[in-house]
Amino acid sequence: MSNKMSKRLRIGVLYSRVRVEEKWIFAALERRGLDYERLDDRLVHFDLNDPEPWRQYDAILERSISYNNGLYACRIFNSWNIPTVNSAAVAEACGDKLITSALLARANVPQPDSRVAFTPESALETIDGMGYPVVLKPVVGSWGRLLAKVNDRESAEAIVEHKATLGSVQHSVFYIQEYINKPGRDIRAVVIGDKVITAIYRKSAHWITNTARGGEGELCPVTPELEEICLKAAQAVGGGVLAVDVIEHADRGMLVNEVNHTMEFHTVQPLSGIDIADTIVGYTVNMAVQK
Numbered sequence: 001m002s003n004k005m006s007k008r009l010r011i012g013v014l015y016s017r018v019r020v021e022e023k024w025i026f027a028a029l030e031r032r033g034l035d036y037e038r039l040d041d042r043l044v045h046f047d048l049n050d051p052e053p054w055r056q057y058d059a060i061l062e063r064s065i066s067y068n069n070g071l072y073a074c075r076i077f078n079s080w081n082i083p084t085v086n087s088a089a090v091a092e093a094c095g096d097k098l099i100t101s102a103l104l105a106r107a108n109v110p111q112p113d114s115r116v117a118f119t120p121e122s123a124l125e126t127i128d129g130m131g132y133p134v135v136l137k138p139v140v141g142s143w144g145r146l147l148a149k150v151n152d153r154e155s156a157e158a159i160v161e162h163k164a165t166l167g168s169v170q171h172s173v174f175y176i177q178e179y180i181n182k183p184g185r186d187i188r189a190v191v192i193g194d195k196v197i198t199a200i201y202r203k204s205a206h207w208i209t210n211t212a213r214g215g216e217g218e219l220c221p222v223t224p225e226l227e228e229i230c231l232k233a234a235q236a237v238g239g240g241v242l243a244v245d246v247i248e249h250a251d252r253g254m255l256v257n258e259v260n261h262t263m264e265f266h267t268v269q270p271l272s273g274i275d276i277a278d279t280i281v282g283y284t285v286n287m288a289v290q291k
Contacts, residue, residue, distance in 0.1 A: 009288050011036040011281075012057040014044070014073055016065035020266045024277035025061070032281060041069045051080040059288035060084045061280070063262055067095045067140055070262060083287045085280070086240035086261045093237040094261035097175055098139045100237060104256055107236035110229065111256045112247065113178040120160045123174035127156050133179040136163070138171060149179060180247050186257065187220050187246040190268055191234040192279050196227045198272035217267040229254050237261075241280050 011034055015022050029036045037057075041064045046054075060077050062084050064070030074088035086094075093099050101114045115130065117123040127134050127150065136148045136159055150156045163171040189199035199220040220226075230244040233256045243263035247255045269276045 008035050009058045009285060010056055011284060011288065012039050012054075012060045013037070013063060014039045014041050014060055014070065015063040016041050016069070019264070021264055021277065022063055024269065024275075025063070025281060028275065028278040028281040031278070032285075034281070034285070041066065041073065044073070046073075046076050048076070051082075054080060054082060057082055058291060059284050061284045062086065062091070065262075067091075071095060081291070083291050085284045085287055086242070087238060090238040090240050090242075091261050094242070094259045096139050097137055097141075097258065098173065100259055101175075103236045104233060104259075107232060109233050109236055109256050110252065110254065112180055115176045117174040117176065118172070120164045120174075123160050123176065124153075124156055126174070126176055127160075128153065130176065130178060132156075135177045135179050136160075137175050137177060139173050139175050180249055180255070182247055183250075185218075185248075187226065187248070187254075188263075188268065189220075189222070189226060189230045189244045189246060190263065190265065190276060191230050191242045191244055192276075192283050193239070194231065196222050196230045197276070197279060198222065198268060198274050199226060199230075200268050200271055202267075217271050219271050225254060229256060233259055241283055 011029065013022070013025060013036060015038065026038070054077065060074070060082060062070045062074055064073070071088060071091045074084040074086070074091050077084050078088045093103055098116055101111060104111045113130065115126045117126045133149055133151045136150055138146045148159050150159055160174065163174065185201045185203040187199055188202055190197050199222050201218045201220045203216045203218060226246065229246065233244045234242050237259050240261065241263070243260040244256060245258040245260070247257045249255050265276045
C-alpha cells in the first residue's frame with residue numbers, strides 16, 4: 001500500500017461563500033469520512049517563504065467566486081507541489097476568454113468567430129468588418145455580466161467608448177464575438193476527468209441564457225457529437241472539473257462558447273439526478289493520491 005493510501009488524506013476546500021454547491025461538497029466529503037478543512041479565501045494568507053503550514057493538505061479543491069483569489073492561491077499551492085482542482089494553468093486558461101479562445105483554436109475546436117483588438121479605433125474597424133450584430137464581452141467575467149449585443153455602428157461607438165473610459169485591464173482589451181441566433185437555448189455539459197457526466201439545456205427568451213440570469217434548465221442528452229466536442233474542449237484547456245458551454249448553430253452545428261473551471265451546478269445536479277458534488281470530491285481524492 002502506498003504511503004498516500006496508508007495515511008489519512010486531508011483535503012482543503014478554498015471558497016468565498018457557502019453556496020448550495022459548497023454545502024453539497026462538504027456533505028460529500030463527510031459521507032466519505034474524509035478529513036477536510038474549509039478555507040475562506042477572505043481570511044487565508046500566505047508566507048511565500050514558508051509552505052510548511054500548507055503541507056498538511058494532500059489536495060486543494062478551489063471554489064473561489066473571485067477569479068483572482070482562486071487563480072493566485074492555486075499558483076502558490078502548485079508552486080509548492082500541492083495539487084489543486086483545478087490547476088492554476090487551467091484556471092488561467094478558462095478564466096480569461098481570450099486565452100480560452102486561443103487554446104480552442106489551436107486544438108481546432110469549433111467555436112464562434114472571435115476577434116481581439118486593443119484600441120477603440122481597431123475595435124470599431126474589426127466590428128465593421130465582421131458585420132452587425134456582434135457581442136462584446138469582457139475577457140474576465142462570469143454569470144453573463146457586462147455582455148453587450150451591438151446592433152449598429154452608433155451602438156458600437158458608444159459601447160467601445162464606454163469600455164475605453166472604464167480604463168480597467170479587462171475593458172482595455174476588446175474581445176468581439178459573432179452574434180449567433182441561438183434556438184432559445186444553449187447547452188451546459190459537465191466534464192470531470194475524461195468523461196462527460198451530464199448536460200442540460202439552458203433555455204430563455206433572452207439572448208443570454210445563463211441560469212444566473214433567469215434561464216431555465218432542462219435535461220439534455222449526451223450525444224456522441226456533444227461528448228466529442230466537450231472532451232476536445234476540456235483537453236484543449238488542460239482538463240479537470242469543467243463546465244463546457246455549447247451553442248447550436250443552424251449551419252455549423254455545435255460550437256464551444258466558453259469553458260468554466262469553477263462551475264456552479266445547483267441546476268444541473270437536481271435535474272440530472274447525478275451527485276456531481278461527490279464526483280468532484282472523488283476526482284479531488286484521486287489527484288491527492290496521485291501526488
